[in-house]
Amino acid sequence: MRKADFGARLRSHRERAGKTRTVLGGLVGRSEEWVKAVENGRILQPRLPMLLRLAEVLGVTDLAELTGSGSMPVAALTKAASVPGDRVVAVMTSHARPSARTEPDVDRFLGRVDQAWQLWHTAPAGKAAIAAVLPDLLVEARATVAHLDGTARRRAGTGVARTYHLAQQLFAFSPHPEMVWLSADRAMAAAQDSDDPAAIAAAAWYYAHVYRSSGQLGMAHDVVVDATAELDPHSGEAEQLARWGKLQLAAARTHSKAGEEGLAWQCWDRAKRAADALPAGYMHPWLMFGAAEVAATAVGMEADLFHPGRAIRRSATLDLGGLPAHRRAAAYIDIARAYQLTGDPVGLVHMIGKALRENLDVTEREPFVRQALLDLVDNGGPVRDDARELALVVGLLR
Structure with missing residues (x-):
């Protein structure tokens, strides 16, 4: 087998793993035709994120087995320092019915969410810091929305979405990639339940990041476009304009990852105009726009x-x-x-x-x-x- 023939190496490992092209494509978020094109050399060797996904699915422990280059242990690239998130995983995967020890207090809950975000932005070891507070915050989030209805429940839902955004930050580039997807999905569900376009916009920004990281640029684009349509950048509200601008940055980065230069800079220009229209020195308190x-x-x-x-x-x-x-x-x-x-x-x-x-x-x-x-x-x-x-x-x- 020639050293430079990535496609042949991929085909060999796929067949050894007993997976069809259709199955392999589905497991890494690609089509059967994409796998065939890579194996036949019509598509160049994928970049690192996709290489790691292929290696994980095929049980390859060293990327050199796929790339033919110097040794690159998969564990060294994907499992950096351990993330202290075991308690968070346990809470997020628990199906126990939430119970409120006291009468739900939406303002108190939203205040705790604000404090957790402040901790993430300021603590020297942000992941460890939010890992310590997230379990109790997730429990409170579930209990709060479970025992409310109407306007109060919708208000609380915006805080639930932000809580799951923090979980997504915790698990990014960790040994728990499935928790990133779960966090993004639950954040979007909570935002949609809140019926708040601003909350949906933030959830879309976080979901787009997950899609981009996994190479699903089309999905990243679609989730941003859908959320952008719900916002009015001309409303005169700084909050709404900032979230609209943040989505424009998400779209810009999605297009740049896809090599679509013209579209990328069009979106970036819109984001810059939004930032310029905000008060001098403005910075969104947790989206950082x-x-x-x-x-x-x-x-x-x-x-x-x-x-x-x-x-x-x-x-x-x-x-x-x-x-x-x-x-x-x-x-x-x-x-x-x-x-x-x-x-x-x-x-x-x-x-x-x-x-x-x-x-x-x-x-x-x-x-x-x-x-x-x-x-x-x-x-x-x-x-x-x-x-x-x-x-x-x-x-x-x-």
Whole structure:
């Protein structure tokens, strides 16, 4: 078998696993024709997220068995530091009927949700912090909506959706990918039950992120378009305009991931106009929509569209001071992607280091970071030692 023949390797592992093309395609969210095209070499080797999905479904423990490149253990790329979410998993998968110990208090519940989001944005170890509060908050969320009706139930439903958004943040890039989907689905259901277009818009933004991460760009686009239609950006309400702008960013990033440059920048332009129309210095309290978020998203889009020089030039004028640490880390990771595309290992290592200093919690679980560091440890030349130090930090090496 030729080393470069990814399709042949994929076919061999599929047949060894006893799966038809139809079954394999369904398990990774693709069609039988897509699998056939990859195996026949008509479609290039997929990117890392899809490679990891294929490896998981086929029982492949080292991506080298599929790619033919240097060893890349699947566990090292997908199961970073353990996520302290076992209690959250237990609550989310429990079917026990919720019982309210006291009379449901919607204002108290919504206040607790606000506090949990503040914790996520400010705690040095945000995932551990929200993992500690989410179990009780999820129990309260269920009990609150179960014992209310009418307007009070709909108000509480917006808080339930936001609680599941936090769960989605907790499980992102964790050993529990199924919990990300469950969180997104329950958040959308709660938002729809609340009959609140603003809540539905936020749920759509989070659902779109899950679809994009799994390569289902068409679904990401559809969920955003449906939610956008429910909002009026000309209502004069900052809240509604911010959520509309956030959805425009979601659409922009979906198009940039698909290589649809014109559509991507059209959506980004709409998001920028929305941010410019908001009060000076405005930042949505938990969706983080504002001018800084719009500017940071543009850097990631340039990297998606393979314009690394433009991404790096845009990054030179970024002001990330108003964003929480986890979002600053994400911005530095996008800049690192740009440096990788230019073939600049020094810039790549430097930006990964900055991301880690901003937020270890998020950066150490990012698949791009883990793959890039493994590559640099093997082939990093003068930055190999620096990459090794960072790889130790994120738990890739012992």
